[in-house]
Amino acid sequence: MTHQAFDLSSFLPYRLAVLAERVSRRLAAEYQALHGLSIAEWRVMVHLLHSDEVSIRDICDYANLDKPKASRAVKRLEKDGLVEKRSGAKDGRLVAISLTNAGRRVIYEILPAAKAVEANLLGALQLEEQRALARTMEKLHSALDLDPAAKPRTLASQGPKTP
Amino acid sequence: MTHQAFDLSSFLPYRLAVLAERVSRRLAAEYQALHGLSIAEWRVMVHLLHSDEVSIRDICDYANLDKPKASRAVKRLEKDGLVEKRSGAKDGRLVAISLTNAGRRVIYEILPAAKAVEANLLGALQLEEQRALARTMEKLHSALDLDPAAKPRTLASQGPKTP
DNA sequence: GGCCACTCATTGCATCTGCAACGAATTCTA
């Protein structure tokens, strides 16, 4: 009997962190095996997949990366020939990043494996549970939005279906 | 219209990672403000709170830390006088780690703030939602348990109420 | 008892991370 009860294993922030880390590592095994990509690099590639001509800032907003991480991920991807980086056409500060053909090939190669990992997770849930989970995560985000001590949400933290 | 649709913002592993990171940072603000603790140090302290005379291995199992992280966290806590580290009594390989009075004071000081962060999150959910979230997270863990490519679960990844 | 296999904890090392500072480019303002 302890003076003040507190069990890490039932503490929500801890449980979230542990689950997310386990899932992330499982997923990372896929794209590391395929092309030695890091999490940041994977996110950059995915973002490029559906919006061409992207700036570092866009990547930060969309893929929940800080500026140095995004910058370094892009640098490495460029070195490996998976993305192309030109100087911004209109605004000289921005860089215009886009997938090369090789990059497109790589990301299309990884995508099915990534989807399979997600499908395996979702397969453990009923459809209604999947929706409930999405709603619940959104509510937790909303609670943080109201908390001035929490970091503001980036664009990509927002749910997919909120217009 | 993209050739292959894939939206990061609706990808479960990504959404989990983003939410967990945001929650973790919010929580970390508390124990960093209070005593400059890192996540690893905070977890070690919490574990010590309810089980005295603990080895590094115990900490790894319970707090989901790898060995070097646990070892370094303990070293730092010892330097700051928050924990005590004696050589194992019975088994010479083990170390016996326990809270000092100063450590107990610090952790008791942080605990209410940590609970408040969790309460603020849980406050956004109905009670049934809270239970559903716990069940859902457990199911996702179970799915990973069956996946040979996933890292096995540590003790502390297990839910609190499974005997 | 003596050897081997194993566990425990720490340490080295290369890499990654986060933050803040910086230079370049642009926009605002008077």
Next chain:
DNA sequence: TAGAATTCGTTGCAGATGCAATGAGTGGCC
């Protein structure tokens, strides 16, 4: 149109991280 303020991307640097190797200690096996 200057000059200040802001934004964008990169880089430096101190500290954290993950992995593998090491050394100390224990237990099994004959």
